[in-house]
Amino acid sequence: MNTVIKNISSASYLACANCGKTYNIQQRQTFATCCNQPLFTYYNISNYSKEELIQQPKNLWRYAAMLPLFYQDNIVSLEEGFTPMHILHKTQLKYAVNKMYVKDEGTNPTGSFKARGLSVAISKAKELGITHCIIPTAGNAGGAMSAYCTKAGLKATVVMPKLSAQLIKDEVQLYGGELIEVNGFIQDCGKIVQKIAADTGAFDMSTMKEPYRLEGKKTLGYEIAEQLNWQLPDVIVYPTGGGTGLIGMWKAFEELKNLKWLISNKKPKMVIVQIKNCNPMIQMIKNGKKDADFKPSYSIANGLVVPTPFAEKSILEVITESNGTGIDVSESDITQSIQEMARTEGLLLSPEGAAAFAGFKKLVEKKWIEEHESVCIINTGSWFKYH
Numbered sequence: 001m002n003t004v005i006k007n008i009s010s011a012s013y014l015a016c017a018n019c020g021k022t023y024n025i026q027q028r029q030t031f032a033t034c035c036n037q038p039l040f041t042y043y044n045i046s047n048y049s050k051e052e053l054i055q056q057p058k059n060l061w062r063y064a065a066m067l068p069l070f071y072q073d074n075i076v077s078l079e080e081g082f083t084p085m086h087i088l089h090k091t092q093l094k095y096a097v098n099k100m101y102v103k104d105e106g107t108n109p110t111g112s113f114k115a116r117g118l119s120v121a122i123s124k125a126k127e128l129g130i131t132h133c134i135i136p137t138a139g140n141a142g143g144a145m146s147a148y149c150t151k152a153g154l155k156a157t158v159v160m161p162k163l164s165a166q167l168i169k170d171e172v173q174l175y176g177g178e179l180i181e182v183n184g185f186i187q188d189c190g191k192i193v194q195k196i197a198a199d200t201g202a203f204d205m206s207t208m209k210e211p212y213r214l215e216g217k218k219t220l221g222y223e224i225a226e227q228l229n230w231q232l233p234d235v236i237v238y239p240t241g242g243g244t245g246l247i248g249m250w251k252a253f254e255e256l257k258n259l260k261w262l263i264s265n266k267k268p269k270m271v272i273v274q275i276k277n278c279n280p281m282i283q284m285i286k287n288g289k290k291d292a293d294f295k296p297s298y299s300i301a302n303g304l305v306v307p308t309p310f311a312e313k314s315i316l317e318v319i320t321e322s323n324g325t326g327i328d329v330s331e332s333d334i335t336q337s338i339q340e341m342a343r344t345e346g347l348l349l350s351p352e353g354a355a356a357f358a359g360f361k362k363l364v365e366k367k368w369i370e371e372h373e374s375v376c377i378i379n380t381g382s383w384f385k386y387h
């Protein structure tokens, strides 16, 4: 790896996503207890030129100046990020859109985009002297956390639904993580995590309940911009569970605007795709509240089975601010979309990525996505992890 990494960090303070109350970035923080909302990291940078990126490593740490780590020695990296951006010539023709891209996160270490968030969060945990991390997960985040904890020399405890893919459970244990299986969904795992964390002092890495997984995920937005020569697509379609990638990309676009790195300041319309078996955010977008009889059920896209996202409010803000929307898809839409992408473009999507592709097709059909628009769908993981 090329280790130039200049400008290690311009991170300045943390602030509540709701009221803006500031929190000290030099200390361990979780979420904004003032409003029970996530904490966002703010940077103080004036003279950072994108030309400096040329010499930086081809992984997400190339954006270290806009990441929260203060000391280069604390970086825990398995070469995450800088994933391929495929242009899909046949698909863009078939669905009559201007440009169609897939950002392929399946090539990340541990086979999903969770590596981004956990590389940054575990690096920061190391920097803050944390020795034991615990996480509730649908699967992939647990695999990623175990790998990065091992690399960093920290203890990992992973609490996962029994119904998650066996391969991901095996992965956690192979990396030396402690695995606890739960009869239920991610929110049931979350309750167990809170109890173990209170009993043992383990640091809770739950989605959006600590500030730095978001910072890792935002690099997805930096890369999309850089790989498209600083011209953002018109639409981004993201398969949403807890929403970290969505909120992270939106944060990245705001930062890029402030850095004056974008050719045009027009930001993409952000689309969230959920599954019919667990679609709380789609219900919120449609009706302003969740259905009274909402009951989640299992999906092959198990990363999307998140019935109560902690960052619900921030997810809805991104949709509103970006003039975006949300759509849900069925299990058969997902399997059909995996086959279609494999046969037309030679790409295997994870079920979650295939959900995004299925959502895209529905929005083209509804004419919500139009012919002149460029679209990027996020394939958040590798198909090979689900078998």
Ligand SMILES: Cc1ncc(COP(=O)(O)O)c(C=O)c1O
Binding pocket: 112, 113, 114, 138, 139, 140, 141, 207, 239, 240, 241, 242, 243, 244, 245, 246, 302, 303, 304, 306, 350, 352, 353, 380, 381
């Ligand atoms: C492959 C995959 N895609 C999407 C998601 C949803 O990500 P987020 O919770 O950040 O919205 C997950 C989460 O587990 C996942 O593993």
Ligand SMILES: [Zn+2]
Binding pocket: 016, 017, 018, 019, 020, 021, 032, 033, 034, 035, 036
């Ligand atoms: Zn607050």
